[in-house]
Amino acid sequence: MRFNSSLVLRAAVLASLSGGVAQAQDVVRIGHVAATSGVIAHLGKDNENGARMAVDELNAKGVLIGGKRYRIEMLAEDDAGDPKQGTTVAQKLVDAKVRGVIGHETSGTTIPASKIYFDAGIPQISPSASNPKYTRQGFNTAFRNVANDEQLGAALAKYAVQTGKARQIAVIDDRTAYGKGVADEFIKNVKSAGQGARVVTQQYTTDKATDFGAILTAIKATKPDLIFFGGMDAVAGPMLRQMKQLGMPLRFMGGDGMCSDSMARLAGDGMADGQVICAEAGGVDAQQQKGMDDFRAAYRRRYGIDVMTYAPYAYDAMHAMVAAMQQAGSTDPAVYLPALAKVRHKGVTGVTAFDARGDVKDGRLTLYTFKSGKRQRLSVIQ
Template identity: 85%
Template structure:
């Protein structure tokens, strides 16, 4: 009787463990990585919020893959914009056996982390890292659903020279993979058009992504008498730089990329920014007929979090949904099975149709130009 009871108890325990294993198999874990601490934590949290909205939406509707129901679980990690921390959390996600990764946010963390995901065969979509090197390493697991710096730098240079009629251009970058990469592309394209337009680079300086004092480099730039300052870097540096430009009597136009294209810039610049002085570009954009979908997302985001979208939450949202759509089309969440499907995906998201070229870059990447008036970001144009 006692022996029989032990057998019954053992059978119950095994059944419980077996049920737990089956339940674990019903969960799809997808990693998300951004800088949710540090100077650009507000941008990282924006990305994370977008991914979380996608996961909640998927689970509310129910996810069926290959005739089986799954629940999506997001494992959110903070890389603090630090390459070493970025590779550490990448390995952590690999060890956790995630089926895919959305992120990272910065080029400087995305690029080293991508090797770890590639070695593990885990697909990765970055909704924010724009340095071309990311998708040029030969990693078939690396994708991005925004325009890269080649597209961004070329478009900004063209707009600066042709539309803004800038002729004396000073350039500053923060020496990060993102900031330097964008500035290099901008300079290259200004020089290409220089002979025909008369535009030229009159000064080049650099700072860091943690600097707060720009007086020395701005004083040097002032002597070159620029009519436009281009900055490759983030909003946490751009805002204080604008404030110091005003203090030094450099009230010229100021241009940059997606890293400084948030509503934080006017707040950080204080009275150092005039209406219409700043032009920046978001590495994505939608045509007029797609605008309602994006507007609806922004409204839903505000209802959910009580704040407005900063920059790339819609792209993070779309990246998550596109990855799960690839799993559904492949009939499996196994990375080896759905990766080829993801490479050929055509997913209609709130940021437009997501499809990738042979390198993993988004096809037909668009850019949205913005300025700031009354402390608020205002769209200027959608360009290629």
């Protein structure tokens, strides 16, 4: 019997191609979106790094869903913290037929993007967007695994009035969905706190501003004993430097957007020990601390830098989404969405589980200050 070499070669090529198709069918694509360019790129990259660590771990162990092995492929997109770009990349991920999305990072991009994912039936977990509106739109595809601004604002107002004894409070926000949202919640809770505390002035800036002379001068005239800022560290740091230049050694308070390890670098010599108080939407108790410490050590080995803020939450969000697929035995969003709504995933940030709105159950907050250029934990509250 004679061998036909051309037929053998053709058969080998076809086998190779069919193997490639089979492999492609074994891939599940999950999107990740954050601001990896612009003034808060350091925070966005932190989120992306955390999600990527989860993907690499899952693939190394092997992901079995419905009796079939899958490889997770993360499609990372940059929304630059811009709502318009956020909706553009959201549609791009829908067109790429992702099975879920981790993100977006900021409330201002998460909220408009969530409508696109909802219309496409694609589940979304934000590990850092805290504006309450996100989970109050009636979208059953929208989840978050951090506390929201209502909790942040209430905790910071209580600390300012009861512990800090602040009575004359100035408020600044950057007019973003996040900055305005957390500032509004803070103001509401100051007004209900009593004890003579009141907001003496409210000023506005932008998330790209660099000159705060006019608003700080206006604030100085009201003689406050505390300034609350709703915005990100990229603005808060320079604002602190300018406060020092104007002779305003006031206590400075804000939410998670300015609660990063980068604050000391951005503020330079403008931040005194204990001057800044901030709250991060998340936190672990003593029993969970070892898991968080191990994650931080692994992150440092992998990337050569420390965790900024929400990398552990992006990490847990990715694991929770894949766990829901495994529980449902399917990567089809319509099939695994009910499992995601009921998921209980034990991760480095605690148990990820959602209430009827999609908010994290038993959300914790961590209060921090800064001393000797380092962030120091004050307390974890729930």
